[in-house]
Amino acid sequence: MNSFPLKLKPAAQTLMAELHRQLRTRWEGLSSDTQPAPTTPPDYQAAALPDDLKDRRVELIVEASDLKALDAALNSDADALVLDFDDTFTPTRANVETAYAAVETAAKSDKPILARPRALYAVEEHLDFGGPAIAALCDLGVILAARPEKPMHIYIPKLETVEEAGLWEDALALAETHLGLKQNAIKVCVQIETYAACLHADALLYALHGRAFGLNAGRWDYVFSLTKRVGAQRGAMPPRNDLTMDLDAMRAYAEALVRVCEARGAQAIGGSAAVAPNAQNPQPTLDAVRADKVREAAQGYVAAWAGLPMLLDSVRGAFGNEVSQPLPAETAERTLERLLDLPAPRPLPLNVVQDSIGLALAVFEAWYDGRGVVVRNGRIEDTATAELARAQLWQWVQCEAELEGGDRLTSDRYLSERRALAGDNTAQARLLDHLVLAPVCPEYFPRAAQLLQPQEATV
Template identity: 30%
Template sequence: MMRLTYDNNYPAAVSKKKSTCNGAALAYDVPQGVEIRGRYDEEFANNILTKEALQFVAELQREFRNHVKYAMECRKEAKRRYNEGAVPGFDPATRFIREADWVCAAVPPAVADRKVEITGPVERKMIINALNSGAKVFMADFEDALSPSWDNLMRGQVNLKEAVDGSISFHDKARNRVYKLNDQTAKLFVRPRGWHLPEAHIVIDGEPAIGCFVDFGLYFYHSYATFRGTQGQGFGPFFYLPKMEHSREAKIWNSVFERAEKMAGIEKGSIRATVLIETLPAVFQMDEILYELRDHSVGLNCGRWDYIFSYVKTFQAHPDRLLPDRVQVGMAQHFMKSYAGRLIWTCHRRGVHAMGGMAAQIPIKDDPVANEAAIDLVRKDKLREVRAGHDGTWAAHPGLIPTCIDVFTNHLGNSPNQIQAANRLDAANLTEEDLLQRPRGVRTMEGLRLNTRVGIQYLAAWLGGAGSVPLYNLMEDAATAEISRVQNWQWIKYGAELDGDGVGVRVSMELFGRVVEEEMARIRTEVGKDKFNRGLYKEACSIFTRQCTAPVLDDFLTLDAYNHIVVHHPHPHPQGLSSRI
């Protein structure tokens, strides 16, 4: 095996190892024009990467790839405008959609109550524990909480298939304990990757597959039969859709859903999805996004960590919009409070859920005082959300579920949600200026150090196969790591002046170099010499440092880092493979 480097996101080389059995080379049975470059695994071949499932994925890619390419070109054009001084705003051309009185399809009774949702990667034990956690919904994540290695992705598909049919179990040999699903479980939502992420281990007509078509297509193909018997009854399947910037991207998803429903023979509108509003441009497109998905929507979610990341990325060429320390950019900031208020008002006006953001805290087992302080922060955050009008919220750890449930239940009583409650009229009057107001706060040396320490450690874990990592009593994923990266980049780019202990000091390449060296030494001390030497900290440090100091900001940390986890295993060409590959 060997890791790859890419040119233009295309594979540059493959390993020379082959999967064999008794000397005979093994290969996946693939349809015309499809090539699998991931490791051969009999379970994957028999249960997930079947010829019929791959044909469905290929059909999605062929029908919609040009639409996706156009949407990505539109993102580049928008970025060019922002870099030349423009700012996002409401589109005058779609004013009629924002002002018209229309509603989305009625929320299915099966997911009317979404007071607390837990999220996590598609890892086997995680899936079982999350579905058994007492949360109303579990969002199984192929995106920010997952390192998209071949094994993680395909093993995740196996796990979800068994979760849907109820057969999933896990034997923890260390504890001699078997985990199985309870009789009552959370409703399963699945989050595929964003439009921008490729799947380099599957090639369709000579191009890497679009990652979300692989995630959505394989899961849907292997689960739709379970839902077909309940068509029209609102039992799904359910999805979360990430990273959109414009309603044209929602329109593609709506067409994908209609195509999938037609293939499966299930009623139109059976597929339901919640869209994460986690980019700054998307906050000005919420009505339009819901309108495009109106037959398939069950609301919007405040993806607040990615939203903060997007604020920096959108204004990367605006030196007057430097963020304060990451810990100060919370929901009390006017632009963040306005974002949540506008989302709630929009969702309730259109008859769907307005979901709150992530509680990233995790229980602190060895310090009762610190643990109670963390739980109190969660309690206050959730109380703020439910009072603002949110219908539910997110938690990163099962230990937070009781606290979140209590807050929402005490406020809502027997009501499953607040969709029909009187809408706050002040949110209707929020302006573009409210949504773009500059954040306030200080920038400190400790903020720079924390960004660096968290970014390197998260990336080291990600390169090693873990996409969701507990660090300093918080659950970090790609979204929070992105804040660390882009904030460092922004401060270095514009020589931000530091407050506090670093008062009068400006961030420079030289200062950042010293910080990296010192924080690497601290990481080595904190994790221990043996773990440090076994880990991928040096490789992570190199990638993170390069991205923080790059002349031009990379769009995504993980898009570049993905090149370091792609491993190709060539297989004999099956007879159906197109000769052009």
């Protein structure tokens, strides 16, 4: 840990310390490898929707340390804000300090606030509570201590197992006791953005059902997780641009969430509109965003995220106009079959491989520079899309995917293409090589980046 720990407000520090004291041992023992498939939950209903979210159709996601974006968001007509410490956030010392101060600013707003702390895999290198600080508990301490009389709602990211859901549940219950709140005063929405979570969404919701009011779809994180799961046992996974929501395998994912929500009285919240319209001609992009959200609304989603204020109207306008029809019943076996029914492997265009390398390098370079988001080719790229790009590169190299023209994407060919975009001694190239050339796909890149390049990662 850095010799100068972060300065914290006493209330937040005390809550963090209590959460670490009671939960560290369980956190250290978390392992998805040893978790059996959860049993079918008993009959239950999700928590009631918080009053301040009953009329919301669009939530504006804001990177937690971006003060300019936060100010714009607080003054926008967004129905609610998502203060993000996860996919759009880079945990440099300066960013964490700024973000923790920004929580205090957001807490003073009357606008509905949902905060997304970091996932359970992450550590906070600038704090120590009898060992490496658990980033999720640090973020949670700051978020909840900032406004205990009216706690912000929480998005829970990247769940894999019921054990992880139980740790979040107990952390929130401990926080309620510590802050003198009623049981289940803190409300949550569970993000279903891993393959395991999609299969077991009902059990995860049940583990938190006293406080959980909904499930949220995280499209690119899910495909990243699916890519790791599929591995090299098949030929090349389809490129990102081929994994649209029109693909039945992706529809199966979206519908799996809705079926759980319909059965349990929960809300289904759609994914993020993460595009940057051309300033000279924004309408085609705005129309595409609306069409994507109209599709979600027809499936049973009731709201979604916007990545920029100018997307708010397009997202909002897609929801609330018509009542969707319940989805037809589907067996778990059929859902699983559909989830894995991906397009047959085909030769990859070289420019797709080059674009995936470029995307990952651009996000990694920004990440080391303290920026969690880049705009590239009209898309808002962040940790989630970089994770997908590097996982697909790993999978393609592992199976030596065929390229158009007959060549194969061997490790040597990958290195040749990467070297055309970034030198061997750059931090982003070292990180990408570490992730792509590993025999087993590393879990999450931010932790790998901290361990591989501590100087750049903790500046």
